[in-house]
Amino acid sequence: MQSNYDVIMSLAHLTINPEDVRSNTRDSDPRPAWLEQVAAYVQRAAAEGASVTLTSKQRMLTPDQVAAALGVSRSTISRKIKAGEIHVVKVGNRNRIPYEEFERFWDATMANDAALVGDDIEAEFFGEARESCH
Known part of the structure; x- marks a missing residue:
């Protein structure tokens, strides 16, 4: 017997990848397999009283x-790629940055920025007297 927790977890997510959609565009089937998965997921959720939110x-x-996301120039990103600070995947002759790599770089960048401005923030809050104690 399934518990309520198992039912909730069974509806946690459904992932449809772009290659699944593209591979089915050649089929003559009016309802490709990926769309059948979506329909079944939505029907199962509705039967269990859950709402469904689609995101990409x-x-x-x-x-x-x-x-643009980091607020820097494209040439800065190109330098980071060349220096090996941002890892890319070649798609044809173009550089593409996996989202997980962007998140890793963002986290590292934010940690570095926080460390750089930490002393300035401390001085702003506590004044010059605290700096002389260090």
């Missing part, structure tokens, strides 16, 4: 998108 997650970002 960008899996690969362009250097321009990463630059």
Whole structure:
């Protein structure tokens, strides 16, 4: 017998990847397999009284998108790629940055920025007298 927890967890998520959708566009079937999965998931959720929210997650970002998200120039991102600070995947002759790599770089960058401005923030809050104690 399934517990309520098991039912909730069974509806936690459904992932449909772009390659699944693209591979089915060649089929003559009016309702491809990925769409059948979505329909079954929604029907199961409705039967259990759950609502369904569809979202998408960008899996690969362009250097321009990463630059915009970080508030830096594209050339800065290109330098970081060349220096090996940001790891890329080649798609054809283009660099693409996996979303997980963007998140890793973002976390590392934010930690570095916080460390750099930490002393300035401390001085702002506690004044010059506290700096002389260090």
